[in-house]
Amino acid sequence: MKDSFTYEDIIMTIIAQSGEARTYSMEAIKKAKTNEFDIAEEYLKKANDCFLEAHKVQTQMIQDEINNKKHxxxxxxxxxxxxxxxxxxxxxxxxxxxxxxxxxxxD
Structure with a gap:
């Protein structure tokens, strides 16, 4: 996490990435309903990529807290x-x- 980002920027990254992951997951369900499983799997991969970004930020905040940099x-x-x-x-x-x-x- 770069020092140039504000606390609010960091939080908004979690919100934005989480929202995008949720949207991709819902799109994956819609594609599965029409038996478009390859596309559904691609959407799940995109959702996972978003989660990785959100988790990076979250993990950095946890590490900050361990190092006595409280938020x-x-x-x-x-x-x-x-x-x-x-x-x-x-x-x-x-x-x-x-x-x-x-x-x-x-079946």
């Missing part, structure tokens, strides 16, 4: 963490839903 816990930060956890849940459910659609396609 204030604000409502905006709580909101960012909520977005991240929600997006992770949607991705996990998307993986399960896609798996079910694949199974139904075979």
């Amino acid at each position: 204030e816990v604000t409502l905006l930060m709580v909101h960012a963490q909520d977005h991240l956890m929600n997006a992770m849940t949607v991705r996990e459910l998307a993986e399960e839903i896609i798996s079910l659609h694949k199974k139904l396609q075979k």
Whole structure:
């Protein structure tokens, strides 16, 4: 995390990346519903890339805290963490839903 980024910039990165990951996960479900599994898998990969970016920021903040560089816990930060956890849940459910659609396609 670069020093030139404000705390709000860092939080907004988590929110933006989480939102994008959630959107990709939902798009993956839509593609699975029409049996477009290759495209669905691509959307899941894009979602995972977004999660990696969000986790990099989150991990840096955790490392900062371990090194006694504390960040204030604000409502905006709580909101960012909520977005991240929600997006992770949607991705996990998307993986399960896609798996079910694949199974139904075979049967």
